[in-house]
Amino acid sequence: DVKVTQSSRYLVKRTGEKVFLECVQDMDHENMFWYRQDPGLGLRLIYFSYDVKMKEKGDIPEGYSVSREKKERFSLILESASTNQTSMYLCASSLPGQGIWEQYFGPGTRLTVT
Amino acid sequence: DQQVKQNSPSLSVQEGRISILNCDYTNSMFDYFLWYKKYPAEGPTFLISISSIKDKNEDGRFTVFLNKSAKHLSLHIVPSQPGDSAVYFCAASAREYGNKLVFGAGTILRVKS
Numbered sequence: 001d002v003k004v005t006q007s008s009r010y011l012v013k014r015t016g017e018k019v020f021l022e023c024v025q026d027m028d029h030e031n032m033f034w035y036r037q038d039p040g041l042g043l044r045l046i047y048f049s050y051d052v053k054m055k056e057k058g059d060i061p062e063g064y065s066v067s068r069e070k071k072e073r074f075s076l077i078l079e080s081a082s083t084n085q086t087s088m089y090l091c092a093s094s095l096p097g098q099g100i101w102e103q104y105f106g107p108g109t110r111l112t113v114t
Numbered sequence: 115d116q117q118v119k120q121n122s123p124s125l126s127v128q129e130g131r132i133s134i135l136n137c138d139y140t141n142s143m144f145d146y147f148l149w150y151k152k153y154p155a156e157g158p159t160f161l162i163s164i165s166s167i168k169d170k171n172e173d174g175r176f177t178v179f180l181n182k183s184a185k186h187l188s189l190h191i192v193p194s195q196p197g198d199s200a201v202y203f204c205a206a207s208a209r210e211y212g213n214k215l216v217f218g219a220g221t222i223l224r225v226k227s
Contacts, residue, residue: 004157035217042118042203042217043158058214090157101148101207101215105157 003027004106006091012112019078021109023091030096032074033103034058034066037088049074050096081113117141118206120218129227133191137204137218140185144206148215149178149189152201161202162189194225 007022025032031050035043035058045058047066055066063085067075074093078085088110092103119138127133135149145166150158164171164178164187171178177190191198204218 009155040123040219041116042120042219043205043215044217045214048214056212059216092157101146101163101205102160103215105159107155107157 004091004093004104006089006106006109008109009107010110010112012114013078013081014114015082017078017081017113019081019111019113021076021078021089021091021111023074023076023093023106024072025074025091025093025104026072027093027104028071029093029104030071031094031103032068033092033094034064034074034076035090035092036060037090037108043090046076081111083113085111086113087111116219117144118204118216118218120202120204120221122221123219124222124224126224126226127194129196129225130193133189133194133198133223133225135189135191135202135204135221135223137187137189138185139187139206141206141208141216142185143208143210144216145209146207147178147180147187148205148207149176150203150205150217152203152220158203191223194223196225196227199223199225 004025033048034046049068065077091106094103148163149161152158201220205215
């Protein structure tokens with residue numbers, strides 16, 4: 001079974017803090033993704049990575065950065081958290097080629113920025 | 115501007131009956147469509163998919179129909195079971211856009227026993 005784990009289920013941070021969200025997958029997947037889920041908006045792609053040290057912007061990258069130093073780990077960084085970044089953050093991974101769409105998701109991190 | 119729309123925020127169905135979840139898209143470049151299911155406190159899980167070269171794909175109780183001319187797809191669940199109660203997300207992808215998934219807002223399905 002593919003397992004995608006996220007470092008925290010719930011996180012509360014103050015405005016202006018630097019926030020790190022960690023994601024680890026154990027199936028040697030090349031592709032990893034970060035989404036945020038908001039009511040009425042579904043899942044929106046923040047960043048994704050096809051390989052180690054490789055990253056590409058998704059649809060809403062502003063205010064975020066990412067790091068992929070190892071194949072199994074993909075980190076999302078909020079350089080200076082703001083209240084509009086309060087959301088559910090979901091990490092996912094997938095195989096390359098045809099498997100890219102069948103993404104395996106972690107349980108999510110609910111981040112509250114006060 | 116949402117390219118993938120699920121216009122029904124919620125749907126309530128009696129156990130044993132058919133559930134029909136709908137999804138509309140605006141981008142004619144989309145060539146692969148998926149449905150994901152999400153329980154509370156869990157991440158979404160892949161349910162079923164369909165390529166734009168097909169108009170129907172079936173997997174057990176789940177069938178997805180694609181109407182390209184109408185830019186519409188639907189997920190049928192027959193028969194519905196209480197364990198099907200979850201949020202269902204429609205998603206679409208296009209090779210021209212690097213195979214990123216574009217998700218709809220989701221539909222909450224409640225199956226009553």
